[in-house]
Amino acid sequence: MHVNLTINGEQYEADVEPRLLLVHLLRDVLRLTGTHIGCDTTHCGACTILMDGRPVKSCTMFAVQARGKQLMTVEGLEQNAKLHPLQEGFMAEHGLQCGYCTPGMLMTSYAFLQKNPKPSEDDVRWAISGNLCRCTGYVNIVKAVQHAAAKIAQGGA
């Protein structure tokens, strides 16, 4: 089946099997390997991307469901060689270790901050509860998201 879609502002098209998972389209066909696979059952969130602005887990969606949609992946966060405040926040607050869950965390947090620009610690914890991290213990991820929120509020992005 033919799929055309927009990813990070660029047009892509591909002929795919109807059963091809969206995450495999991104990673194996289009070679956008920043989006990761951690569990196949929508529990870990390593594959989280944005579809028309909403976070979705691309390991349990078909590529054809993304036809005509606007997708955003971790590769789309940096604009004109300028990091997104979330990316800066994750570095500044040590919100990542092995880096494997990080793209999914960043995308979930990106969508969350659009809806809730001044989150409390508890708000952030609930927002990222669909993304598992085995390294950081979440404390610094929460700080990183709040760091980004403060920066955005100051006009950082």
Added chain:
Amino acid sequence: MELKTSPEVGGMGHSIKRKEDPRFIRGKGTYVDDVQLPGMLYLDIVRNPHAHAKIVKIDTVKALAIKGVLAVITGKDLEKYNLHWMPTLMSDTQMVLPVEKVMYQAQEVAAVLATSRYAAADGAAAVEVQYDPLPVVVDPRKALEPGAPVLRTDKKDKKDNHIWHWEWGDKGATDRAFGEAAATVKEDIYLPRIHVASIETCGCVAHFDRVNDKLTVWMTTQAPHAIRTVFALVAGHVGLAEHKIRIISPDIGGGFGGKVPVYPGYVIAVAASVLTDKPVKWIEDRMENLQADSFARDYHITAELAARKDGTLTALRIKTLADHGYTDAAANPSKFPAGLFHVCTGSYDLKAAHVEVDGAYTNKPPGGIAYRCSFRVTEAVHTIERMVDLMAHQLNIDPADFRMKNFVKPEQFPYKSALGWEYDSGNYGGALKKAMDTIGYADLRREQAEKRKRGQLMGIGISSFTEIVGAGPSKHFDILGLKMFDSCEIRVHPTGKAIARFGTKSQGQGHETTYAQILAEELGIPAADIQVEEGDTDTAPYGLGTYASRSTPVAGAAAAVAARKVRDKARKIAAYLLEVAEDDLVWEPGKFSVKGAPNKSKTIQDIAFAAYTNHPQGMEAGLEAVSYYDPPNLTYPFGSYICVVDVDSGTGEVKVRRFVAIDDCGNIINPMIVQGQVHGGLTMGLAPALYEEISYDEIGNIRGGSFIDYLLPTAVETPKWETGHTVTPSPHHPLGAKGVGESATVGAPAAIANAVVDALWHLGVRHIDIPITPAKVWKLLREKGVTE
């Protein structure tokens, strides 16, 4: 700690930002599944549904008819090359693919090679296997009963399921101490099977290049060099020689011990690449990862502790049954089948101890690896910390006072434990006091007493652990004969920048940053100017890898020693350039200056340039060094953790309200990274304490084989950890550092378990095995008449 370098140089003690992060926050890391080679084939594995069964027939016709499926590989195919069995790291044997029978549910039965992931999966689903079920042995106690079905029928003359018996300590002295004791406590403690569940599963891309006769394997491994040697030893007879094997461990998405062993999938992928002359990718899915990869723990422990009337502890006696599944595939140093479990006297000055461990075969996946801890140290710590708490409560002494009374005292170091270890340094009372002050211990005890009057269940738990890491001295420590040294090679370039390569492999710990900081500390070259590389066996010096918190104690020490060799040569060059004797030079990080004439100096960058452009006649050019560091002793990080829990008297749910962790890992390289390690470790301590378990029903069906029922803590369950430090340097480590990556995983579960039992003690509860689920607590509350 006094900072010796400026923030710009970024030596020890500076929280510099990580060098790894710029690629990870852009999604530009390279993990194994990101490797895609032209013409690459995909491997998928057929797994068996039975816990124990004879293989009657494997029918591959339907699978081979699927478009894209190229081959189905079975044990009989591998048998032709004598590759159907392989050795484990414990010198037991493990099937790569079975020929006669399968030994656990989800075991590999066959592998399908295809041109795409999807075709390989279709092929795996289409392979038809006929089984003839055999009697199943799940319980290790039953496995050792007379008349139990013998599982390892492949071993000639094996008449039972007993693997080994191991004991340590002075049995006579221990028994005598128990005979004289005024008080004793005894408890059965089960530490269940758990799984490290790194978010990246395991996998590889194997590429055999027939023209150059070279095998390259990108692989999720914590120990690339050891893997290369194992491949050469196991497959030498089919033409794989060690100089023609290159293992690349690229970015690794968490390891925690689960990426130390060699799994059958790796071997099948290598065999498939050698046979087809094409690159072959094998990536396991999450259920394969949880159901078939090496488990941790599964220790059935019976522990006894003895004390005098005044509460002075005297002796510890432990008997343990270790369930290893169908083969002993642990990853312990070879002399220690139960790992370093005999550090179980912990932080306490016991005069006598005796430990026995027996290994048993069952119809379960193999393993016995660590879950983010040095070889069986969590098992040891959990046991002693539970037992000490039990004794304190029984004697009606506050558990904090009781620990203070029985700690090994600072003046006793170096301290020889009753089980023979020489603890390098410690101040256990200092760490506990700091934890008590931080959390407000006395106030919490008052609050607890008041709440108890109102029927509210609140508990305070302490864990004052001592770890043993940094394996290890070559006299006693090896894996498959390979001594457990580690390495660093430094090359300083003419312009004063440097590259350093190591035998270890970071899986998130931040080695690219912390190793650069060690070198910055020792050489004064800014950390930003030092490129750190690991994980490519064609370029890095040989080392045993990263696990058991050994990177800082062993490879970190190698970095310091190698840097000091570089500095020794730099001193000679500086003396030549400044026309003075070497003894007339003074070193401060980054430059040598002449004694009494501080403006006559040469920077390390000046010296590096001269090493290639103007070196003394008779001296070799260049500025390089290598160190293979053999540690003189292990290191003994320690800490005191205090946990406050509230237990819901209706549902049995345990909520960790506060958790203070005071760690002492000696001198600290990067405080930010150390805190991150502690946060992560604490969360991997919370996980088995309250949530994670892999269990089996009576016919060997796995429970906890996916993230649906194997519960990793999310950000919501995880408390806001409060951390702090005391600093007691290691006297024998060149930097005074001890290692920290696993302390919190080792120490935290006992603090949580002790807190829950403390909350319920007045109801008559004496022990609860982890994970302490709401169901377990609710059942106890109902038995005690607290809830209906």
